[in-house]
Amino acid sequence: MPNAYQSMSTESLDEEIKHLETEVAHLRDQHLKLDMARGKPSPQQTALSKPMLDVLDSSTPLVDGDAIVDNYGTPEGLPSARRLAGQILGVDPKNVVVSGSSSLNLMHDLVAHAFINGVAGAEPFYRQGEVKWLCPAPGYDRHFKVTESMGIKNVPIPMCEDGPDMDTVCELVEGDPTVKGIWCVPKYANPTGITYSDEVVRAFASLKPAAPDFRIYWDNAYVVHCFGGTDDQLLDIFQAVREAGNRNLVYEFGSTAKVTFPSSGIAFVAASDDDISEVRKAFSVERVSSEKMSQLAHALYLRDLDGVRAHMRKHAAIVAPRFALVQSKLGEGLGSLGVATWSNPHGGYFVSFEGPKGSAKRIVALMADLGVKLTPAGATWPYGKDPNDSNIRIAPTYPSLEDLGQALDVFVVAVKLVSAKIAREERG
Ligand SMILES: Cc1ncc(COP(=O)(O)O)c(C=O)c1O
Structure with missing residues (x-):
């Protein structure tokens, strides 16, 4: 018209x-x-979170359960921070690693791990020739930069009203072993604001990738960021993966960048038992352990999902x-x-x-x-x-x-x- x-x-x-x-x-x-x-x-x-700065002082006990806060150790994150992150993402804390202050950084770390070391015993990407990544578009520019910066070929995928075009995703993931990953922002997507429908989440969970080292990068950055009216409901991806008879398919990310302070929040990744054990091993090469003072402050201040x-x-x-x-x-x-x-x-x-x-x-x-x-x-x-x-x-x-x-x-x-x-x- x-x-x-x-x-x-x-x-x-x-x-x-x-x-x-x-x-x-x-x-x-x-x-x-x-x-x-x-x-x-x-x-x-950001002023809303200033009181968090007052929850730690020199009299605060720097322990968290069995974990010591003021020294190396607990590289997977403090127990209280993992509990909090687990509640935010709706996953078991044992499947969560809390590390650093930026979820984008964790995503970069894991693509780099795949590139340098390989995922689940597969050859590292750098030895596999051309490697592709699916990029639902419009999407988040910094996601695309991560894969672009490693010479991975970014392939645009049309976005529909209820998520990425799953016919195209299925065809490429199941038919092309050079497709190694997909960027997803499943709730209140950047920038379309849509939340993936149950059908789309189930279609992701049932994928049978041609590449055993394919992973879905499920960036749940806006999982608790509703405007106060209707909160969109997103199906639990790990539950859907189990129901589909799949196992090691998804890395889920989140952070408190837009809950407390951008660049000074806590960031986390969740994955299946096998995958999270590999993630922990990969991270152990990069750092001894993470910023636990910030983790403690977040856990004391936000407490739990109700607090968030x-x-x-x-x-x-x-x-x-x-x-x-x-x-x-x-x-x-x-x-x-x-x-x-x-x-x-x-x-x-x-x-x-x-x-x-x-x-x-x-x-x-x-x-x-x-x-x-x-x-x-x-x-x-x-x-x-x-x-x-x-x-x-x-x-x-x-x-x-x-x-x-x-x-x-x-x-x-x-x-x-x-x-x-x-x-x-x-x-x-
Ligand atoms: C979808 C998405 N993921 C991640 C980030 C960055 O999060 P972080 O500060 O935890 O790296 C943003 C920031 O705009 C975002 O929109």
């Missing part, structure tokens, strides 16, 4: 473009400096109005034009925006010109190549509500102008 600009007479369209260019000139004169680029919590959100959920409700009270503002500004500004669609997630950190074909780079460039920074166009695709040049990731959490409102007003004008110009160019 033609959009509003495509339906206009050429004369009206030229008028509209002139009018929008005047609006753009006014906005340029405002010398704005706004940032909607990265998925970072706002200062109000109570804390996340405070985050929700801050972020929900921002996401509501995105919906109202885009709805009011663009809803009747038919030039774009955008996601309306129940949680997570992003809204995924689809403009006309060939518009994303132009919109992002125009926004930069008007003083509003967005995630680079194409970033949500492997190698930065969005085939339609249409996807833009909106990250509304960091700016204040006022700044966000202003940034969205500019965005609406930029989308209108670029869409109108594209409609005009289509006529020659």
Whole structure:
């Protein structure tokens, strides 16, 4: 169906473009400096966790059950931190390793382990010739960079309303032994905000990979990050794997980067008995043991899943109005034009925006010109190549509500102008 600009007479369209260019000139004169680029919590959100800094002092007993906190040891993480991580991911703590402060770092470590040492007795990737990785797109740019940086070939997979296109995933995983992994953000995905349906989770769990060293990288980064209304329900992947008669198929990741402090949270990985034992062995080469003071502080402060959920409700009270503002500004500004669609997630950190074909780079460039920074166009695709040049990731959490409102007003004008110009160019 033609959009509003495509339906206009050429004369009206030229008028509209002139009018929008005047609006753009006014906005340029405002010398704005706004940032909607990265998925970072706002200062109000990180302030929520400041009391965690008070739970440790020089009188705190530096033991955790049998584990010593102020010395080497317990490389798998403190028992209380593993219990907490197990509750967040819904897995047995014995299948969890808590290590470091960044889940992306753990993902990188495990791809590097596969690359250098090999997984489950298979040849290391570096000796296997071409190795491929499936990348549901739009997806998380930093995932794609991990595999790209090791020379692994990233293969885009279409994203549907309920998760990656599983027909394509099955065909490639089961038919091609050079396919070694897939990046997944199964709940409140970055950037689409969707949660994988039960059918999609079961299809993942039933995969019969052609490569014995294939693993699903199940990055459950937003597992507790609901906005406070309906919380999407994600099927337990490990349970589904067991029901499908599979065993060693999934590494699940999580962190408290967006629960407490980005870069100073705790990060964790869960896997089957065999896989977690291999993970522990691989990590033992890299470090003696991990940051246990931070683990202790997290366990004392958050305590358990109820504690995490109570804390996340405070985050929700801050972020929900921002996401509501995105919906109202885009709805009011663009809803009747038919030039774009955008996601309306129940949680997570992003809204995924689809403009006309060939518009994303132009919109992002125009926004930069008007003083509003967005995630680079194409970033949500492997190698930065969005085939339609249409996807833009909106990250509304960091700016204040006022700044966000202003940034969205500019965005609406930029989308209108670029869409109108594209409609005009289509006529020659
Ligand atoms: C899907 C996803 N995974 C991982 C991360 C990074 O987490 P961490 O700080 O624990 O490395 C992000 C951050 O934006 C993310 O969106």
